[in-house]
Amino acid sequence: MEQARIEYPWERLRQLLENADARPIEEFLDGLQWSERARAISRLSSEDQERLLTTLAPRDVADIVENLPEGQAADLIELLSPQEAATIVEELASDQQADLLGQMEHTSAEAILAQMDPGEAAEARTLREYKPSSAGGLMITEFVSFTEGISVQEVLHRLRLHGAEYAEYDIQYLYVVDAHGCPMGVLRTRDLLLAPASKGIAELMVRPVRTVTLSTSLQDLAHQFEESSFYGLPVVNERDVLVGVVNRRAVDDALMQQSENTFLASQGIVGGEEFRTHPLGVRARRRLSWLSVNVPLNMLSASVIAVNQETLGKVISLAVFLPIISDMSGCAGQQSVAVSIRELTLGLLKPAEILRVVVKEVGPAVINGILLGAVVGAVAWLWSGNVYLGGIVGAAQGINIIIAATFGGLLPLALKRFGFDPALSSGPILTTVTDMCGFLLALTFAAHLLVHLA
């Protein structure tokens, strides 16, 4: 009996693309879960991807692009002609336009901007100038504001009047501004609901307004949102004029991205996300850039063995334990690195608090150093039948774990202080230092006890 083969979503998508009919493709994609959709699209050939984007209506393509990981979205849009790309980019919210264009090569982005509505293009260019992780980079410029002196009724009237335009906005708050555009107060939609129609908005608005500036950092924004239950914070420029709104969702997304990049960087993936759909050359080069930093660092730690080769030649069984000492210490140090990176991110620790880290790390380091040193030392003794070898291995392992855990706790503080990314640089530096110390301890002890090891 023939067995029916399960059809992958991208196979079905490919078939649908053969008759360039938008409707069934749309319906099929709508029926997929978000991640299934991203996966199905990523599995298509470049030609099929291009066909997909040009077959669907720009609004529908924009919906898809909005929900893809940023890198994947930029790769897709770059498949299109600037003209086609522009119609899609115009459908996105201002902050997403800026993010997407910022992910592209400068010339591709400029070609698309040249085809866009001049007003929108100017706005996207301005937003692109701001750091992606600042209020300027995270804000949207679609917001609704009124000058004070009008009533609730008038506000509702104007909202109805611009219903079509505002339908795309995410209205949680309306802003009340003075004649210069400086924010005076915030109107919450739920207050508008419950207020008498004749009430003046000046009475109803919440004040003072908590504002942020264009350069307010992601960390500060996160704190402001943590402290309050606001859905958005108004952003003002240097003249105190309301220029945009940062939504909680944009801040949450940016924090998530940051947390993911911390994980990837700690594992040696440099420069943001890598997807297996990226071109081979790009993936190999990006990975190599990090691996090649490790070559000289590894040479450095191996040089400790090279210098002490004579000792090792006389106690060859020590060579069995050198990798164990090095790996266990690396693991212990890595745990401390992670706790420090986490506490730094949460703001529970400042880069200057060296003493606190030392005091707090020495405790677990000593306990685990003694326990693991004893275990590894005992194994060395039992295996070799030489109590001195056991002692050397155990002592080197124990001391090196204490060094590694303490040094690992401090390393992210130092890196942060000198402007490096602790997630990216801690691993290679940690292993170099712990390897050097571990090898040095074991080989030095052995050199002094050579007579007992023969």
Next chain:
Amino acid sequence: MEQARIEYPWERLRQLLENADARPIEEFLDGLQWSERARAISRLSSEDQERLLTTLAPRDVADIVENLPEGQAADLIELLSPQEAATIVEELASDQQADLLGQMEHTSAEAILAQMDPGEAAEARTLREYKPSSAGGLMITEFVSFTEGISVQEVLHRLRLHGAEYAEYDIQYLYVVDAHGCPMGVLRTRDLLLAPASKGIAELMVRPVRTVTLSTSLQDLAHQFEESSFYGLPVVNERDVLVGVVNRRAVDDALMQQSENTFLASQGIVGGEEFRTHPLGVRARRRLSWLSVNVPLNMLSASVIAVNQETLGKVISLAVFLPIISDMSGCAGQQSVAVSIRELTLGLLKPAEILRVVVKEVGPAVINGILLGAVVGAVAWLWSGNVYLGGIVGAAQGINIIIAATFGGLLPLALKRFGFDPALSSGPILTTVTDMCGFLLALTFAAHLLVHLA
């Protein structure tokens, strides 16, 4: 000249605590940024923390507790008597009550529940039963619903009537239910704003309602929120009755937590966050639990050297390069592990897609294996003056990087398939396998070319 010392926030807080006056303490804490506040409280002694919690009003303590990392919050509340703790826990939203109580020892949680309002306690007990990462665990039970057949005016009237109670709710949507409590439609506050007062809510409500069940997973919830711009999704029980609402914010927070735990687990921090404020014994034990798994794994890889000790004794200069081969391969494998974990999380990759990973990993693996093998081999040749040693080291390094990068890409798929956490288990298994292979390759090659290496 005497230099003024900068006062730390916790020092000021300690002074303020000496006169048990709530007002100045409150004002001082309000003036601190969120992270500064968390840090200041974490630096107090247990006695001072207890004094702080009992001096402030329960509502203010609840505000503080809400914004602390979960683990820290539970530790704080456990300092109080069950009676005192209950008054604070009652001020929290239902999902936060459940999360907080879930973080505590069972007996402490029960003692607090016994002191709470029986209705609230029953609700918290029920919520605690759901998996924290399911819709049941993430939902709040504070929502507003109406049976159909009433007008916009009537809704506004009832909202005004219960204004005090609803003020604490986060009203984005109101739900319309039938006589059994099954959801019929959703009323958006902004539609209520713009609708004529006489309109029936049945006409105004959005339908069909997209609901989730108590057991809907975090991953599914994330997809639903990605696909839509909803702020909340109604949760129904097995009889289709509306029992709660999952807010976007709760899902975002849970995803953030998950992403952070991935990072921590990959660095060997087991069982969620570790803070340096945790007791020494707990920290040492948790770290040890992961380190001790590495001991037998390390023994396993070292056994390859032990078996080939004789070869190594004859070519002692190879001992200099074994750690380099092992570390570089480990790094290359780790990069592939990270990309796979990330793609699995995003749903871009399924655990069964082994072939795809192999095909996609072999490319960068071969390029980087050849390049790095050539570099490390050349160094070995130049340093030893022996071209055979250079060849052995280079070949072992190159081949092992190819093995490590490919195996690293597959490992998370296999672990996931068999129900293990890839973030936690990939590292130790990867290094064991890459070490064994690397040592075996280098020592086997050397054994065959011994005559040329003397």
